[in-house]
Amino acid sequence: MKIALGPLLYYWPRQSTLAFYADMADAPVDVVYLGETVCSRRHELRLSDWLEVAEILAATGKEVVLSSQVLVESESDLKTLRRIVANGRFRVEANDMGAVHLLHSGDTPVRDWIAGPTLNIFNPTTLDLFAGLGATRWVAPPEMSREQIRALRDGLGHHMEVEIFAHGRLPLAYSARCFTARHYNLQKDTCEFRCLEFADGIPLKTREGAPFLTLNGIQTQSAQVHTLLGDLPAVCAEGVDILRISPQGANTPEILQLFRQALDGLIPPADALHEALPLLPAEPCNGFWHGRPGVELRLPN
Amino acid sequence: MTSSRPIELVCPAGSLPALKSAIDHGADCVYLGFKDATNARNFSGLNFDDKGMAEGIRYAHDRGRKVLLALNTYPQADNWQRWTGAVDRAAAFGIDAVILADPGLMAYACKTHPGLRLHLSVQGSATSYDAINFYHKHFGISRAVLPRVLSLAQVEQVIASTPVEIEVFGFGGLCVMVEGRCALSAYATGESPNCDGACSPGKHVRWEQTPKGMETRLNGILIDRFADGERAGYPTLCKGRFDVNNETYYAIEEPTSLNTLALLPELARIGVRAIKIEGRQRSPAYVAQVTKVWRAAIDRVLASGQPFRVEAAWMAELNKVSEGQSHTLGAYYRPWK
Structure with missing residues (x-):
């Protein structure tokens, strides 16, 4: 079982971001997804910077993937997307159908790319179709349950790697509107890059103080941290190939370590979960894996 | 032209x-x-x-x-x-x-x-x-x-x-979220627009008159609370009032x-x-x-x-x-x- 570091969903200052990825060189992670997937206004690292980080990590033996932006609106978004698709060096995670189109319909169709979690692939017929277009790995939508993932895998005509979202606040929704800018009564076009102030996004609570969601620019995440650390025996039994850990503001290397140790049988999964709890920015949840509302927590037996 | x-x-x-x-x-x-x-x-x-x-x-x-x-x-x-x-x-x-x-x-x-x-x-x-x-x-x-x-x-x-x-x-x-890219309802209720064709489904909704006002809940999650005389809207979960940094407002979208x-x-x-x-x-x-x-x-x-x-x-x-x-x-x- 491989461990992947998902794309950084937050907006951190340049030095913090570079330091974070420098640490990843020594972290127990096999695949690293890089690039800005949330908001095109974020520019602490530009594509050329991401490509430099990619080279550094590739030199340490990590598999590096460039992730495309989920919500593509402008001609300039498309320009960046074309550069990512044509990079010629690293594999690409396609996060919208425009990326799929460019990967497959260019002058030299790319035959080895990753179907990202926002492509909404929910059945084997659709996944086979993307395999036919060159996808070699599928990242399941986070809302899919263990049973749904199994059924999809069993019905597949092609061999494909299967990756699931195994740890992190759940990326639940995307909008044209920026909720961080809205919070500060700013317009998106003049947002003052307030996202930089929140390494884990802005907590949103109900009117009785219960954590509910997290505002991260145009993205809305869960407040709770989805984690499958305690469910690893079941995850392994489903033949999942790769576990995606989403970067969090602090303690990501420790979380990666706990997953690796639990997968290698060095520590029981239930203990790993127990050790992880103080390292999380909020309470855990895992409902989606169990076919329940995502916010719920099912503890291992 | x-x-x-x-x-x-x-x-x-x-x-x-x-x-x-x-x-x-x-x-x-x-x-x-x-x-x-x-x-x-x-x-x-x-x-x-x-x-x-x-x-x-x-x-x-x-x-x-x-x-x-x-x-x-x-x-x-x-x-x-x-x-x-x-x-x-x-x-x-x-x-x-x-x-x-x-x-x-x-x-x-x-x-x-x-x-x-x-x-x-x-x-x-x-x-x-x-x-x-x-x-x-x-x-x-x-x-x-x-x-x-x-x-x-x-x-x-x-x-x-x-x-x-x-x-x-x-x-x-x-819909303030990109259609097809919203799992908020799945997160709160287990029913999603993508797979179940439902957002904030009625069977998870509860209206409750309390001393603090009329409360609307979705699978137990408080979506909004209305003072007397306020018109209580359906609890579509992106259109409730929430607390962000101690400020209560329509954090995502107004009804x-x-x-x-x-x-x-x-x-x-x-x-x-x-x-x-x-x-x-x-x-x-x-x-x-x-x-x-x-x-x-x-x-x-x-x-x-x-x-x-x-x-x-x-x-x-x-x-x-x-x-x-x-x-x-x-x-x-x-x-x-």
Whole structure:
């Protein structure tokens, strides 16, 4: 079982971001997804910077993937997307159908790319179709349950790697509107890059103080941290190939370590979960894996 | 010079009376769904069984109008046949087009019913011409419905760069999230727009009068609380009031409706082919009201030589049936973002 570091969903200052990825060189992670997937206004690292980080990590033996932006609106978004698709060096995670189109319909169709979690692939017929277009790995939508993932895998005509979202606040929704800018009564076009102030996004609570969601620019995440650390025996039994850990503001290397140790049988999964709890920015949840509302927590037996 | 092209008015039909109401008040097309999770308005008491479908299609076709079937949720491994079966039934009924989101289902429709016209649903989340051209190349879609995220200039760019007809939302309940890219309801209730055709479903809703006011909950999660005299709205989870940094406000969106009536001449100029009215869950009276106003407005725009002026009475009629009795231009208006 491989461990992947998902794309950084937050907006951190340049030095913090570079330091974070420098640490990843020594972290127990096999695949690293890089690039800005949330908001095109974020520019602490530009594509050329991401490509430099990619080279550094590739030199340490990590598999590096460039992730495309989920919500593509402008001609300039498309320009960046074309550069990512044509990079010629690293594999690409396609996060919208425009990326799929460019990967497959260019002058030299790319035959080895990753179907990202926002492509909404929910059945084997659709996944086979993307395999036919060159996808070699599928990242399941986070809302899919263990049973749904199994059924999809069993019905597949092609061999494909299967990756699931195994740890992190759940990326639940995307909008044209920026909720961080809205919070500060700013317009998106003049947002003052307030996202930089929140390494884990802005907590949103109900009117009785219960954590509910997290505002991260145009993205809305869960407040709770989805984690499958305690469910690893079941995850392994489903033949999942790769576990995606989403970067969090602090303690990501420790979380990666706990997953690796639990997968290698060095520590029981239930203990790993127990050790992880103080390292999380909020309470855990895992409902989606169990076919329940995502916010719920099912503890291992 | 760009000339105005005819614009189709596409109206919601959650029931046979709503369908007739839309046709009688000037809809060019109605869109509807079967009574199950194959469409994104899977609410009890809504939608069509086979008998209603046959009667609805006859009513529309007798009057020279079209019927579009929404099959715009994502089938899964264990229920795939229900969706393909729905495509087969639609074809057998002589439906004018099916509105699909799932690429696998599109491939099935192309192969099994080569003559069936395909529209890309808003649930397909296609926001660029490259995304739309993907569906055109592989499945020959004739039309795409744009998510409610683009500015007018961006819509124009899309239209200029694809052979696919473009349909946009003109009026109705506003999804503030990109359609097809929202799992908030799944997170809170386990039922999602993508797979179950439901958002903030009624069976998870609780209204409770408390000493602090009327509270609305979704699967136990407090979505809003209303003081006496405040109008308590349905707890759609993105339209509640929440606490962010000790400030309580509509952190995501107010209860409001999209209304682009004022942009109609521009939409016509840039070549938008169809305007969609949201609201299959609404009453036949709503459908009548909204269809009547939009019919008059579109006719005014299409009649050559007549400058367009939004009638105050039109806006008043539309505001009466708007969520929260207010409206917005949404993403068409940049500051909204």
